Amino acid sequence: MDKLPRNERIATLVKLLSDSPGKIFTLGGFAEMFGSAKSTISEDIDIVGNILSKLDLGHVETISGALGGVRFIPSMSKDRAVRILEGLCAELCRKERLLPGGFIYMLDIIYNPEWIDDIGYIFAGHFFPKSIDYVVTVETKGIPLALATAKHLGVPLVIVRRNSEAAEGASVSINYVSGSSKKLQTMVLSLRSLKRNSRLLFVDDFMKGGGTAKGIAELAKEFECEVAGIGVLVETAEPNKKLVEEYFSLLLLQKVDEEAGVIDIKLSPNWSRI
Amino acid sequence: MDKLPRNERIATLVKLLSDSPGKIFTLGGFAEMFGSAKSTISEDIDIVGNILSKLDLGHVETISGALGGVRFIPSMSKDRAVRILEGLCAELCRKERLLPGGFIYMLDIIYNPEWIDDIGYIFAGHFFPKSIDYVVTVETKGIPLALATAKHLGVPLVIVRRNSEAAEGASVSINYVSGSSKKLQTMVLSLRSLKRNSRLLFVDDFMKGGGTAKGIAELAKEFECEVAGIGVLVETAEPNKKLVEEYFSLLLLQKVDEEAGVIDIKLSPNWSRI
Numbered sequence: 001m002d003k004l005p006r007n008e009r010i011a012t013l014v015k016l017l018s019d020s021p022g023k024i025f026t027l028g029g030f031a032e033m034f035g036s037a038k039s040t041i042s043e044d045i046d047i048v049g050n051i052l053s054k055l056d057l058g059h060v061e062t063i064s065g066a067l068g069g070v071r072f073i074p075s076m077s078k079d080r081a082v083r084i085l086e087g088l089c090a091e092l093c094r095k096e097r098l099l100p101g102g103f104i105y106m107l108d109i110i111y112n113p114e115w116i117d118d119i120g121y122i123f124a125g126h127f128f129p130k131s132i133d134y135v136v137t138v139e140t141k142g143i144p145l146a147l148a149t150a151k152h153l154g155v156p157l158v159i160v161r162r163n164s165e166a167a168e169g170a171s172v173s174i175n176y177v178s179g180s181s182k183k184l185q186t187m188v189l190s191l192r193s194l195k196r197n198s199r200l201l202f203v204d205d206f207m208k209g210g211g212t213a214k215g216i217a218e219l220a221k222e223f224e225c226e227v228a229g230i231g232v233l234v235e236t237a238e239p240n241k242k243l244v245e246e247y248f249s250l251l252l253l254q255k256v257d258e259e260a261g262v263i264d265i266k267l268s269p270n271w272s273r274i
Numbered sequence: 275m276d277k278l279p280r281n282e283r284i285a286t287l288v289k290l291l292s293d294s295p296g297k298i299f300t301l302g303g304f305a306e307m308f309g310s311a312k313s314t315i316s317e318d319i320d321i322v323g324n325i326l327s328k329l330d331l332g333h334v335e336t337i338s339g340a341l342g343g344v345r346f347i348p349s350m351s352k353d354r355a356v357r358i359l360e361g362l363c364a365e366l367c368r369k370e371r372l373l374p375g376g377f378i379y380m381l382d383i384i385y386n387p388e389w390i391d392d393i394g395y396i397f398a399g400h401f402f403p404k405s406i407d408y409v410v411t412v413e414t415k416g417i418p419l420a421l422a423t424a425k426h427l428g429v430p431l432v433i434v435r436r437n438s439e440a441a442e443g444a445s446v447s448i449n450y451v452s453g454s455s456k457k458l459q460t461m462v463l464s465l466r467s468l469k470r471n472s473r474l475l476f477v478d479d480f481m482k483g484g485g486t487a488k489g490i491a492e493l494a495k496e497f498e499c500e501v502a503g504i505g506v507l508v509e510t511a512e513p514n515k516k517l518v519e520e521y522f523s524l525l526l527l528q529k530v531d532e533e534a535g536v537i538d539i540k541l542s543p544n545w546s547r548i
Contacts, residue, residue: 007281015331050282051282054278140413143414143418144417147385156386169374
């Protein structure tokens with residue numbers, strides 16, 4: 001790259017760092033990329049950190065030592081997260097979303113890159129300190145949310161399937177009981193998917209009884225891995241007692257009154273705890 | 275936002291524009307956001323356009339008229355795309371990827387946010403001029419790639435399911451014949467998923483006979499929509515004649531020799547055409 005004015009270096013650094021959260025960049029590497037002195041780059045990084053904080057995207061952390069450098073840690077202020085989630089609640093409570101059987105149409109939200117990116121950012125900020133190695137989800141509806149979270153954490157995504165496929169090689173399969181319907185279900189994961197001793201973040205769009213989350217914890221054990229966090233977009237108020245103890249939900253589905261045409265979704269009580 | 279120095283305005287604009295491809299921003303809106311004169315913002319935008327081009331991310335387009343403003347158009351130079359795809363080929367041809375039955379293990383690539391982001395960017399750059407309204411894929415393995423493409427095009431994602439679900443409301447279901455295995459398969463899509471008269475981009479990780487792509491075209495008709503583009507990551511050399519005429523593939527799987535432990539994947543011939 002040709003020698004760039006500070007304007008352009010700063011903009012490039014903001015883009016590079018924020019696009020690769022968690023990744024360690026060395027000042028030497030940047031100095032070479034831009035043909036500038038390390039001291040100049042160091043000043044640039046201060047400005048970049050300041051900009052990323054002002055944009056409420058996170059902060060730049062300096063790691064000292066031989067393997068040191070700088071890395072971007074994603075986070076979002078509680079204020080902004082609450083604003084996003086309140087907007088999401090308002091959208092989800094629109095009565096046109098009511099489906100027969102008391103279901104709520106959510107596909108346009110959970111497949112929309114803009115919503116998903118914001119929600120994934122909230123999860124990434126919350127779970128970054130947990131040193132996550134992989135984000136795990138079960139097909140299908142949670143995949144976009146899990147991918148956005150993985151991207152903002154800078155880790156790979158793993159998708160657990162309902163049936164095994166030849167194209168994925170040898171796999172581990174477990175049976176588990178759904179928390180709400182008490183139906184026996186199957187989960188399959190390719191043996192090559194996870195390195196042993198990894199820390200997993202399970203992400204899903206919806207949690208009722210928590211059976212799927214519990215199933216994931218059992219599957220993780222077969223891979224000698226640990227579920228270090230569970231993040232769900234919407235949890236239901238009933239059953240109050242889930243099959244997993246600790247999880248982080250964004251929204252709480254209180255009630256659906258099909259006859260009256262009322263959907264009652266609000267911010268999860270988690271939001272007063274953090 | 276407080277009044278910012280040019281450095282910070284530029285970095286903020288690079289981030290805002292590149293995170294929302296295709297979205298029209300008005301100079302007035304930016305002027306208000308930054309508390310600066312429109313003429314100042316206009317100079318900023320020139321610098322931003324220059325930076326985005328230098329980073330090989332795309333360019334900023336000015337739209338005149340009452341509804342005018344500026345928007346970011348994603349694109350990638352052929353050079354950089356070829357470098358990415360050559361790296362991907364080298365990775366995919368590693369013989370450890372061979373699975374019984376001549377399958378190739380690709381999950382670590384097609385679920386990896388970094389690879390997927392680059393590949394989605396190539397698709398977005400290629401298909402942006404086609405005025406796509408939705409990116410469509412069939413569950414499961416193509417979802418991450420389709421989401422990344424949708425994000426970089428600034429449009430929603432639609433996921434076609436294999437079975438209908440109560441939580442998605444009334445749906446359209448079609449049967450189609452797989453191009454390679456000649457098996458009868460089903461595709462289901464919620465009626466609310468697509469606005470009529472939309473232009474769809476079908477994205478998938480793999481194409482053999484092209485049956486799925488043809489199925490999507492038939493499903494699209496039921497929604498009075500049109501498939502305006504088909505993008506696949508890997509197509510197989512055999513069968514040479516696919517069930518769809520026009521598609522854009524990135525890689526060509528020439529041959530898998532299980533006994534000799536050889537996977538032969540190269541850049542698709544598309545790359546000499548563009």
